[in-house]
Amino acid sequence: MATPHNAANMGDIAETILLPGDPLRAKVIAETFLENPVQFNTVRNMFGYTGTYKGKKVSVMGTGMGMPSIGIYSHELIQFYGVKNLIRVGSCGATQENARLGTILMAQGACTDSNYVHQYNLPGTFSAIADFTLLKTAQEMAEAEGFPYIVGNILSSDVFYTETPEWKQWAKMGVLGIEMESYALYCEAARAGVRALGIFTVSDSIVTGEATTAEERQNKFTNMMKVALETAIRL
Numbered sequence: 748m749a750t751p752h753n754a755a756n757m758g759d760i761a762e763t764i765l766l767p768g769d770p771l772r773a774k775v776i777a778e779t780f781l782e783n784p785v786q787f788n789t790v791r792n793m794f795g796y797t798g799t800y801k802g803k804k805v806s807v808m809g810t811g812m813g814m815p816s817i818g819i820y821s822h823e824l825i826q827f828y829g830v831k832n833l834i835r836v837g838s839c840g841a842t843q844e845n846a847r848l849g850t851i852l853m854a855q856g857a858c859t860d861s862n863y864v865h866q867y868n869l870p871g872t873f874s875a876i877a878d879f880t881l882l883k884t885a886q887e888m889a890e891a892e893g894f895p896y897i898v899g900n901i902l903s904s905d906v907f908y909t910e911t912p913e914w915k916q917w918a919k920m921g922v923l924g925i926e927m928e929s930y931a932l933y934c935e936a937a938r939a940g941v942r943a944l945g946i947f948t949v950s951d952s953i954v955t956g957e958a959t960t961a962e963e964r965q966n967k968f969t970n971m972m973k974v975a976l977e978t979a980i981r982l
């Protein structure tokens with residue numbers, strides 16, 4: 748049955764889904780890589796598709812920007828559509844000099860400045876981590892393809908345009924890059940006992956000022972898309 752944000756019926760969405768923030772990146776992934784893609788959602792233009800990749804059923808759907816947005820979509824995918832493996836395929840800003848444009852960052856862990864986890868009333872601090880099987884498989888795929896990648900900690904931030912350069916403090920703690928969703932995705936997955944991973948292509952460097960265009964962020968991050976899809980078919 749449809750939800751307030753998703754027109755799909757039960758069974759329309761695969762157990763494994765790729766989740767870009769940008770719904771047009773979802774369209775690109777579906778049209779470039781999936782065989783026989785069928786669109787299951789257009790509500791709020793948050794495009795979602797299911798097709799097959801090398802014969803295995805895989806879905807892809809946009810999640811929007813920020814933790815409230817991915818929180819809604821991932822919660823519905825897990826709780827109402829039975830999705831078991833959620834792989835975010837995002838863009839991020841690098842906070843370390845060795846994370847050059849185009850490098851794939853894999854979020855072994857996610858830090859945050861958000862209150863998302865407060866809903867669980869935990870008596871301490873929750874460490875949001877990737878599913879180990881997803882992470883290991885994605886790392887092996889990137890290694891096999893010879894794509895540049897780094898595995899480590901990232902920051903999921905509520906703020907894109909910050910008043911002060913807090914990123915420097917996170918960088919001192921080894922944080923590789925900043926994006927805006929994975930902490931909430933890891934929380935939703937942990938709470939439901941399903942698997943999640945965030946991987947990102949470095950779209951800009953907060954350290955050096957290098958940046959890609961919006962067109963490149965939508966269309967050109969194919970290494971990351973291949974890593975996610977090759978991971979999806981090995982689960």
Ligand SMILES: O=P(O)(O)O[C@H]1O[C@H](CO)[C@@H](O)[C@H]1O
Nearest residue numbers: 767768769812837838926927
């Ligand atoms: O490219 P996506 O997947 O949207 O990810 C990053 O880009 C957006 C900001 O430009 C935020 O959503 C951030 O997490």
Ligand SMILES: O=c1cc[nH]c(=O)[nH]1
Nearest residue numbers: 838839840925926927
């Ligand atoms: O969230 C994001 C995404 C790309 N670049 C940034 O600086 N932040």
